[in-house]
Amino acid sequence: MPVETMSAHETVGDVYRQSLPVILVSLVAGLFAGTILGTDTMRNGIESVPGLLLLLPAFLATRGGVYGSLGARLSSGLHQGLIEPYFSRDKRITNAIVASFINGMVVSVFIAVVAFAVLIGLGRSGSLLELVGIMVIAGFLSAVMMLLVLLSVIFIGYRRGLDPDNVIGPVVTTVGDVFGVAFLLVGVYLVGLVL
DSSP states (O other): GGGGGHHHHHHHHHHHHHHHHHHHHHHHHHHHHHHHHHHHHHHHHHHHSSTTTHHHHHHHHHHHHHHHHHHHHHHHHHHHTTSOOOOOOHHHHHHHHHHHHHEEEEEEEHHHHHHHHHHHHHOOOOOOOHHHHHHHHHHHHHHHHHHHHHHHHHHHHHHTTTTTTHHHHHHHHHHHHHHHHHHHHHHHHHHHHHH
């Protein structure tokens, strides 16, 4: 039904119908991310890397900011008919994906540098190389996962009649939190093997 002919009640009902299941899944996944944070492995990782706890909230927040912007751009492009809801070699889609990936990586390294500066400012020791290494690994892995999930949800959902604006916020937040925490742990482990 065209939006112009839908009543306010129908519009609100449509938004709830599309977003409520995603929000419920987001809630459960958020609890899972919290469970990962509460594990002994994560606690040991946080204790073994000075500054990791400093960069955790910023890292998780920027996943939503960077990839939420990409989701909004793609959603707008679909609504305006500028892009098709398929994985293609459309230059606009490719440019948006590359820009988001680069932004995510640059922000990840910046967060590591700021966390290191805060450590030094507080008179604590830490390793800039270790923090940057962890953030590069976590930033790269989370970028790949975020892009795969984001593009799939937007394009497949749109083809099935879902409005990406109703679902992309909870999806980006959930995937960013769950995989961000997990990939930080992977980064700690891999950097620990090298350094």
